[in-house]
Amino acid sequence: MQTLLEMRSIRKTFPGVVALNHVNLRVRAGEIHALVGENGAGKSTLMKVLSGVYPSGSYTGQILFDGQERHFGGIHDSEQLGIIIIHQELALVPLLSITENVFLGNEIAHRGVIDWMAAHRQTQELLRKVGLRESPSTRITDLGVGKQQLVEIAKALSKQVRLLILDEPTASLNENDSQALLDLLLELKAQGITCILISHKLNEIARVADSVTILRDGSTVETIDCQGAPVSEDRVIRGMVGREMADRYPRRTPDIGETVFEVRDWRVHHPQHADREVIKGVDLQVRRGEIVGIAGLMGAGRTEFAMSVFGRAWGQRISGEVRLHGKPIDVSTVGKAVAHGLAYVTEDRKGNGLVLAEDIQFNTSLARLEAVSRAGVIDDGREYSVAQGYREKLRIRCSGVGQKTVNLSGGNQQKVVLSKWLFTEPEVLILDEPTRGIDVGAKYEIYTLIAQLAAEGKCVIVISSEMPELLGLSDRIYVMNEGRFVAEMPVAEASQEKIMRAIVTSH
Structure with missing residues (x-):
């Protein structure tokens, strides 16, 4: 395979920080090349250098594309060569249609007049390629995150993409949407499109990547060829964090005491649709020093439940009782909830x-x-x-x-x-997706902190879409589906299969 892209000895500094220290990257034409590393290792910075977000002259080193040295003054320059980057925070305009977003800044026009017929026709063709059945006139705000991600890829295809860079594309997607996106990347590869994939999800990388480059502290550690034999997650983790991680979760001996925090018969209606009950009579107890996990699929109501308990930050017509140390407490505003010792770490940092x-x-x-x-x-x-x-x-x-x-x-x-x-x-800490979009090294530090808080006697509630995380952290797990708790189990009796079965059989 010939080399499509080579980045040689890239060095980029910010005031007081060396973000990239002579990084090298070589990507072959037609491959899916994974870029991994801890948060702050320099992955996104490197891609911003490549795409011209950090223009030529703001860094040292060489970029070679198609065998020629390139100097990009901005994103427009790199896009003209077919280098397209899709950032973790999607750059779509919510109130515009799919067609308007796909051709924004790249309009099909004759003598200054946009040809909407041609734009709709081409959008339809692009949506078919990425597996979307939506009408081109659908507004972005009416699509889920998974479909918005596919619109971004359709937009990239409209610009004759040759090298597609995806920064954490599945960080906020559920299992099904993630699988669909990975399948699409494999299809694009079959069509000859090269891809750089930045991800913390090592199982996804193992599934699609032909090569993996590991960055650590702004430097290249190594590039592993995955075509001969599949690369082990442990080897990648060792490269990322510079040490073996025999245990992904800190070992702890739980010291669980009496019930401290209780929620009884909690009911919440949708903030815009008062007749729609979203949380339907939930009961929850957490004991001193206990880590309680809440499992469930996206849309099960976990975040809505947590936010409504935390000062009624979500929903209307809320009823039920919250108790601390056996006594009812007033959590009707965020200020009152905080004063009573509640804290909520949002999923949307x-x-x-x-x-x-x-x-x-x-x-x-x-x-x-x-x-x-x-x-x-x-x-x-x-x-x-x-x-x-x-x-x-x-x-x-x-x-x-x-x-x-x-x-x-x-x-x-x-x-x-x-x-x-x-x-x-706080006495009660609710953590909503505490490690979303975070690498394994930083995850371990946050897990250690959670274990430490429990050891200090705090009540910890963890909401997570990653089942291994819940199983590795929790003492007890509630399973939520469609606004109800449909199962509760000590972690010793829990498994991914058991949790999924509880969700599937609760309809």
Whole structure:
């Protein structure tokens, strides 16, 4: 196979940080090349260099495409050669149609007038290629995340893509949508399209990748050829974290006490459709020092349940009772829920968890400003020392607590969200998809932290779409389907098959 892309000795720095340190990458034509590494290893930065987001001159090193050295001044330059990047945060306009999004900035026009007939016709053809049956006039906002991802790929195909770069394409997809996307990548490969896949899901990489390049701390560790024999997950993990990870989950001896937190007959109606009951009479108990998992498919109501309990942050016509240490408590607002010792780490860290434009120090104290204030005025020194303390405790990789959170990797952003809620000293911590889009090394650190919180006697509730994660972390698991708990089991009796059976047979 001939080489399509070669990146030689790429070095990129930001103030106080070396993001890429002489990275090398070689991608053969017609292959699926996986790029893996811990959060902050430099994967997304490398792809931004390649696609021209970081233009030529802002880094050192060489990019060769089709055997020629290239200098991209921006995304438009790389797209003209057929290098298309699909970012983790999809760049679609929600209120425009599929056709309008596919040809946005790349319109089919004659003498300045858009030819909508031709655009619709071509969109229909592109949607067929990616396996979407939707009408080209469907608005993006009416599609699920999985289908939006396919629209992005259709958009890439409209630009005569030769090298497709996908950054964490399945991070927010369910199992079925993930499988459909991987099947599509294999089809595109059969059509001669080369693909670079950035993913933390090693089972997906094992399924589709021809080669795997591992980055660690901004440097290339190695490139593994997977065509001879399948590559083991342990070998990839060893390359990513620089050490063996015999245990993916920290070992712990649970010390579980009396029931501390209870939710009784909890019912919630949809915020827009008051007649639609979404949470249907849920009962939950958590004991001191216990980690309770909530399993379920996407749309089962797990996030809605958690948010409605946490200060009625979701839903309307909410009824039921929340008890702490046997006594009913008022959780009718977020402020009251926090005052009673509840904390909720959202699954959407960028949208709801952080103020991205602000620094780590600002975000850490946000949920408990009174603890860093004097007479209503924030004490900068006190706020700094709190943020610095959590930076050290949670090993947040940053240039300092004055660094903007938008410039942190996903794993480090998640640690800042955790810092914010740990600073409120909660008794009950609800973690919604705590490791989504995070690499195995950072996952292990967060798992260790969760185990530590349980050892301190806190009640921990973990919502996760990754069943191995729930089985590896929890002491007890509730299974949720269509707004109800349909099963409850101690982890010793639980398995992926048993959880799926509970979901499937509960209809």
